[in-house]
Amino acid sequence: MELRLYDTMTRTKRPFEPIDPKNVRMYVCGPTVYDFAHIGNARPVIVFDVLFRLLRHLYGEAHVKYVRNITDVDDKINDRAARDFPGLPLNEAIRKVTEQTGKQFHADVDALGALRPSVEPRATEHIGEMREIIERLIAGGFAYAAEDHVLFSPQAMNAANSTLPRYGALSKRSLDEMIAGARVEVAPYKKDSTDFVLWKPSKPGEPSWPSPAGIAAQGRPGWHIECSAMAWKHLGEQFDIHGGGIDLVFPHHENEVAQTCCAFHQQRMANYWMHNGFLQVESEKMSKSLGNFITIHELLADWPGEVLRLNMLKTHYTSPIDWTMKSLEESAKTLNDWYRFAADVAPSTPAASVVEALLDDLNTPQAIAALHGLRNSSDAAGLSASLRLLGFLSESVAQWEGRKRQASGIDAGEIDRLIAERTAARARKDFRESDRIRDELAAKGVVIKDGKDSDGKPVTTWELA
Numbered sequence: 001m002e003l004r005l006y007d008t009m010t011r012t013k014r015p016f017e018p019i020d021p022k023n024v025r026m027y028v029c030g031p032t033v034y035d036f037a038h039i040g041n042a043r044p045v046i047v048f049d050v051l052f053r054l055l056r057h058l059y060g061e062a063h064v065k066y067v068r069n070i071t072d073v074d075d076k077i078n079d080r081a082a083r084d085f086p087g088l089p090l091n092e093a094i095r096k097v098t099e100q101t102g103k104q105f106h107a108d109v110d111a112l113g114a115l116r117p118s119v120e121p122r123a124t125e126h127i128g129e130m131r132e133i134i135e136r137l138i139a140g141g142f143a144y145a146a147e148d149h150v151l152f153s154p155q156a157m158n159a160a161n162s163t164l165p166r167y168g169a170l171s172k173r174s175l176d177e178m179i180a181g182a183r184v185e186v187a188p189y190k191k192d193s194t195d196f197v198l199w200k201p202s203k204p205g206e207p208s209w210p211s212p213a214g215i216a217a218q219g220r221p222g223w224h225i226e227c228s229a230m231a232w233k234h235l236g237e238q239f240d241i242h243g244g245g246i247d248l249v250f251p252h253h254e255n256e257v258a259q260t261c262c263a264f265h266q267q268r269m270a271n272y273w274m275h276n277g278f279l280q281v282e283s284e285k286m287s288k289s290l291g292n293f294i295t296i297h298e299l300l301a302d303w304p305g306e307v308l309r310l311n312m313l314k315t316h317y318t319s320p321i322d323w324t325m326k327s328l329e330e331s332a333k334t335l336n337d338w339y340r341f342a343a344d345v346a347p348s349t350p351a352a353s354v355v356e357a358l359l360d361d362l363n364t365p366q367a368i369a370a371l372h373g374l375r376n377s378s379d380a381a382g383l384s385a386s387l388r389l390l391g392f393l394s395e396s397v398a399q400w401e402g403r404k405r406q407a408s409g410i411d412a413g414e415i416d417r418l419i420a421e422r423t424a425a426r427a428r429k430d431f432r433e434s435d436r437i438r439d440e441l442a443a444k445g446v447v448i449k450d451g452k453d454s455d456g457k458p459v460t461t462w463e464l465a
Contacts, residue, residue: 003058003359005241006318008249008273009170013361018240019271024055024064025239027231027270029248030120032071033101034080036295037108039308039323040245040279040286046309046391047276047317047362048243049114053389054358057350067234068117069227070105072098072124073207073220090205108296111305113391121230123221124207129229130221131212134198136263138213143198145213146189150199154178155192157258163267167258170273171250178250196255197222224255231269232260242270246277276317282324294323304403306392307332313364313390335392336463338383339400341375343393347385354386364390401463415446419460422448426458 003016018024028048031037048066055064077094085093110116134150137143142160143152154167154175168174178194201217202208208218221229231239237260244253253273260269281292299308311331315321351374357366367390374383387393395403402412422437441448441462448462 001356001359003054004361005272005274006361007271008275011172014272016240016272018059019238021059022063024059025235026052026055026064026066026241026243027227027235027239028066028068028117028242029227029244029252030068030070031105032074032076033098033105034074034077035101036297037105038286039281039294039296039299042109042112042296042308043276043279043312043317043321044243044245045109045114046112046312048274049112049391050313050358050362050364051241051243051274052115052117053391054355054362057355057389065119065235066117067119067121067231069230070098070102070120070122071223071226072102072122073226074223078206091207094207104297108300111300112296113306113309113394115391119234121234123226123230126226126229126233127209127221129233130199130225131210133225133229133232133259133263134212137198137259140262140265142258142262144191145215146191148201148211148215148217148219149187149189149197150211150213150215151190151195152198152255152258152262153191154194154196154258157262160262162265164261164265165257165267168254170254170257173250173254196224196251198225198259224252225259227252228256228259228263228269231256232264237264238266238268239270241272241274243274243276246275249273249275274317277315277320279321279323281322283322286323303328303332304335304400306394307335309391310335310368314368316365317362336400338371338375338387339393339395339397342380342384342387343395343397343400345380345384347388348381350386350389351379351382354389415441415444415462419448419462423458423460 004013005016006013026048028044031041052064052066077097078090081090081093081097085096088096134143137152138145138150142156143150157164157167158175168178175194199211199215199219199221201211201219207220209220211217211219231242242253242256257269260266280286281294284290284292286292286294296308307328311323311328312321314327314331351370353370353373354367357363357370360366371383371386374386384393418437418441422434425431425433425437438448445464446462447464448460450458450460452458
């Protein structure tokens with residue numbers, strides 16, 4: 001069975017045919033490092049980590065290159081820096097903010113079981129590439145300088161008599177629709193309302209670099225040009241897969257296509273465009289005003305990262321997801337069982353049923369159903385290998401159980417002592433004391449299970465409710 005992926009550009013599920021099977025290339029838009037990442041930010045991290053793992057499984061680890069950028073120049077970063085470090089020069093404050101929030105992001109996504117990308121470029125390290133692309137666009141008649149700005153002209157792109165794609169092809173919008181529906185900056189220096197900024201002058205104290213196009217004023221890049229530059233630097237003028245959230249289709253990814261294709265005279269930037277759906281919390285849009293804005297960091301205080309990962313993968317990546325407490329509890333229960341059954345078992349090879357589900361446009365709900373099938377058929381080695389392919393079972397059973405207990409504030413020694421006292425009470429047929437201890441354990445959130453060991457002797461195990 002071949003890998004098939006849903007391509008936003010063509011609105012079809014297509015067989016995946018890499019440009020070079022020995023150098024499969026993927027770019028995913030990463031974080032703007034100004035604050036803790038929220039649970040919605042975790043979705044593309046987890047989705048494209050699964051794709052990265054699958055591509056490595058299919059083509060070999062040495063033959064897959066995954067680039068996820070870090071945006072470290074942005075108005076939100078400037079505002080946070082001025083707020084948190086008012087006594088420092090802005091550039092120094094910005095450096096502190098981006099270093100701190102970058103570390104926070106890495107700690108959070110590491111806990112989610114996500115592999116680090118092959119390359120993680122920072123926008124400020126690629127200003128030279130941005131200026132070069134801008135100069136190419138000006139030379140080709142697709143961009144122009146005005147009042148210390150450089151702007152891209154979608155009208156010029158669509159008027160070009162060439163093999164370039166049409167501006168709006170990715171989002172399936174006409175220029176008239178974009179004008180009617182877009183929140184565009186009204187500025188006298190724009191030739192047309194759809195023109196967007198490639199470069200702008202810096203305000204006093206803001207990060208700044210020598211401007212392109214002979215502009216005397218120091219400036220800084222617009223948001224969209226950053227990803228075009230970083231993708232070009234690390235993956236070339238054309239590559240296999242570009243991913244991100246559905247909210248990035250327009251204008252960000254539409255503008256990336258325009259910049260890259262016009263600068264390098266290509267019909268395509270990426271051969272496949274993949275986008276994950278929105279996330280809501282308890283059936284409502286996540287919003288600080290509604291009080292349901294949840295960061296990854298906050299959730300990790302209460303749940304192991306693999307629980308969050310499983311909860312995310314229970315919904316197909318293209319569909320909207322409703323993040324609920326009930327679903328988290330179910331995910332935790334499932335993982336507890338899988339860990340006890342398969343974590344300490346030597347893996348075989350991932351089950352064909354799991355791999356086939358992933359080959360069908362990352363059908364993780366079907367893959368999870370296949371995992372349940374492996375558990376029900378007692379295929380511990382196959383379950384172990386399949387879970388590892390999906391980024392689970394990073395710990396031993398003892399580590400998993402111990403961390404859960406620690407997170408819940410449970411004193412394992414105290415629980416063991418109470419269970420020993422209950423066992424003694426049962427042996428002397430003091431069932432009233434036995435029941436009292438059982439109830440005391442239940443009040444602590446501990447569920448006990450009575451059974452027999454391989455020799456037929458009574459044994460009691462316990463787990464958190």
